[in-house]
Amino acid sequence: MTPDRTSIPPADDLAGRAFHLIGIGGAGMSVVAEILAERGAVVTGSDAGGGDAFDRLREMGLTVHLGHDAANVPADATVVVSTAIKDTNPELRAARRRGQPVMHRSEALALAxxxxxxxxxxxxxxxxxxxxxxxxxxxxxxxxxxxxxxxxxxxxxxxxxxxxxxxxxxxxxxxxxxxxxxxxxxxxxxxxxxxxxxxxxxxxxxxxxxxxxxxxxxxxxxxxxxxxxxxxxxxxxxxxxxxxxxxxxxxxxxxxxxxxxxxxxxxxxxxxxxxxxxxxxxxxxxxxxxxxxxxxxxxxxxxxxxxxxxxxxxxxxxxxxxxxxxxxxxxxxxxxxxxxxxxxxxSFAGTGRRFEARGEVGGVRVIDDYAHHPTEIVALLAAAREVADARGGRVIALFQPHLFSRTRNFADRFGAALAGADQTIVTAIYPARERQEDFPDVTGQCITDQIPAHARYIADAHAAALAAAADARPGDLILTIGAGDVTRLGAVILEALAERGATDTPR
The missing domain is CATH 3.40.1190.10 (Mur-like, catalytic domain)
Structure with a gap:
């Protein structure tokens, strides 16, 4: 490879420049915040929900605000947004009213x-x-x-x-x-x-x-x-x-x-x-x-x-x-x-939420994975089958669809992919940027209708997690799958398994 090369700028080339990141706790935005801060920029931000990344940035010494308010935005900052930030966001509106520069997250990353x-x-x-x-x-x-x-x-x-x-x-x-x-x-x-x-x-x-x-x-x-x-x-x-x-x-x-x-x-x-x-x-x-x-x-x-x-x-x-x-x-x-x-x-040990082990109780192992496209799920279940077969167990999939539009477009392919599990539970769709009222007939049941008898639709996520734990027996693998907040259900499943007892017979 012989690309055009320029000298690497000094680490402090962004020193003194202020950036305010709206939605700073998100996976992509928090990464940009860390890199800008490490290159010497003054980084602030806000997030509606907080979370682990938000807490990590606060521990790094960044000024981060829980909730969105126009008062959070420094007047001298370049405001960084993702596509998920709406024009009605009070911080974005305030920045535009003052004539502050606004750039997309990817542009900020390219700058860094x-x-x-x-x-x-x-x-x-x-x-x-x-x-x-x-x-x-x-x-x-x-x-x-x-x-x-x-x-x-x-x-x-x-x-x-x-x-x-x-x-x-x-x-x-x-x-x-x-x-x-x-x-x-x-x-x-x-x-x-x-x-x-x-x-x-x-x-x-x-x-x-x-x-x-x-x-x-x-x-x-x-x-x-x-x-x-x-x-x-x-x-x-x-x-x-x-x-x-x-x-x-x-x-x-x-x-x-x-x-x-x-x-x-x-x-x-x-x-x-x-x-x-x-x-x-x-x-x-x-x-x-x-x-x-x-x-x-x-x-x-x-x-x-x-x-x-x-x-x-x-x-x-x-x-x-x-x-x-x-x-x-x-x-x-x-x-x-x-x-x-x-x-x-x-020696690569993986990335977070990619076949990530969450724990094992009573011979039942819980794995969390970000897969949210049918092809990803096919690959995930193939890998899970290797593990489950070696343990003499089954694969139980707990899937949270991501986006109503993706569920509508790929329901049949999701069904075919999830048919590779021994037991499948589909819970309510994680809406992200979409609204249920715009897709009134689209639910997780659109997927389970495409799967043979071993699939169930349980809209309540907590109840779905308890059902997965109840189905499990020693040797089994339970997968929590999806790009939304399904990742939190691993702890619910492990707690339910512990309460059931290592030697209890599953229902």
Whole structure:
């Protein structure tokens, strides 16, 4: 990779600049707050609900307010908002009335990342794990990267950090097109499955946003794309045709054009060798075209061959190995030796709310996961099955749908995905930015109607958690699944299991 490079600005280049973040307790916004503060900015903020991230920022010494009030906004601050902040927010209205600058969260992140080799990781799913893996591995090999991940990287105990090294790894959000505010040196696209149709309207518009995203690459930059996903592979073909440097990765062999060459000039193949409840064994091989035109057939004499390189992951699931292949490809572009990168990825322990163990009582293990798209749930249940089978137990899924529009659009696919559990309980939809009155006929039952007899709809989330605990027996895995507040139900389930007693027979 030979992107344009500029000198890294001093750590205090934002010193004295004031930023006020509305919704500072949110996963994405809190990361921006941490990075701006670490670069010397004066950061304040407010949040309607508080939470762990909000409390952490307060412990860092930031001035944060619970609740929104015009008086919270410093008159000299640039106000930072996300798409979720409405025009009626009193702080935003006050800032606009005073003529204060207002920027989107992604623009603030791009400002904080300027001067680095910016690595943007995008995709409908898999981007948190892939970006977390890359941040962890670069840290482990001593590159000291900066990063902004939409979840806590467990080994690093944070989702954001400003490092002294040249790389800045960021999870790039496509949901509101904000990833188009970046100018990356490297882009990773994990998949392009239609989502966020409440914003985009059509699958074609969603796919076009990724085409626009690749156009944001800096001169000399590289696009890294998962070839196992049909939409992402189409993107790779289009980018390569425009002359963009492209690396594909996947479980497939090198992707061939009609003329016999690679898609782009490189391909990373991941081969799964062994699947275990405690992890995955794989090997990685990279082909890279060495002839100038890149048009001759893929044969050893026309390619640089790297590998095979052993990859031993401590997390289960083929999807995790696929994400690791994308991170490995990026690490090589950032100058890490192939074996060192693979070894560093092997010590990755996951990110918060991605197959995160919440506890075990009476032989029943509770796992929490952020999956909220059908494909994510398929991958999650496949990994859970590996664990449950090793324990001689079943998989019980407690799913909270996220958004009425997504539930309406994908009810049949959610049903097909959740049919992979032995028992499924669906609870009320987490509305986020939407209102039930705009979708009067859409409930979680739209999903359970698509599943065989082992599924139930229990609207009350607390009652749903108690039902999951009551169903469980030793060896079972209970999964709390979704992007909303379903994560709090893990504690409810564990408490119910404890009250039931380790040796009681479940109802």
């Amino acid at each position: 990342a300027r001067g680095r080799d910016f690595v943007a990781v995008a995709g409908a799913h898999g981007k948190t794990t892939t970006s977390g893996m890359l941040a962890h591995a670069l840290t482990a090999v001593g590159q000291d990267p900066s990063f902004a991940i939409g979840g806590v990287v467990r080994s690093l105990n944070t989702g954001a950090r400003v490092g002294a090294g040249p790389a800045f790894v960021a999870e790039a959000d496509e949901s509101d097109r904000s990833f188009l505010n970046y100018e990356p040196a490297l882009e990773i696209v994990t998949n392009i499955e239609p989502d966020h149709l409440d914003n985009y309207g059509t699958a074609a518009a969603f796919a076009q946003a990724f085409v626009d995203f690749t156009a944001r690459l800096r001169p000399g930059g590289r696009l890294i794309v998962c070839a196992d996903d049909a939409g992402a592979l189409r993107l790779a073909h289009a980018a390569a045709a425009r002359g963009t440097a492209v690396t594909t990765y996947g479980t497939c062999s090198p992707q061939l054009r009609e003329d016999g060459g690679l898609v782009g000039d490189a391909h990373v193949q991941v081969e799964i060798l062994d699947r275990r409840a405690t992890g995955t064994s794989a090997r990685l091989t990279r082909w890279r075209q060495t002839d100038e035109g890149g048009s001759r057939p893929v044969r050893p004499e026309n390619c640089e061959l790297l590998g095979p390189v052993a990859l031993e992951l401590s997390l289960p699931g083929d999807h995790v190995a696929l994400d690791a292949a994308g991170a490995w490809a990026a690490g090589l572009e950032l100058g890490v030796e192939p074996e060192a990168m693979a070894q560093a990825l092997g």
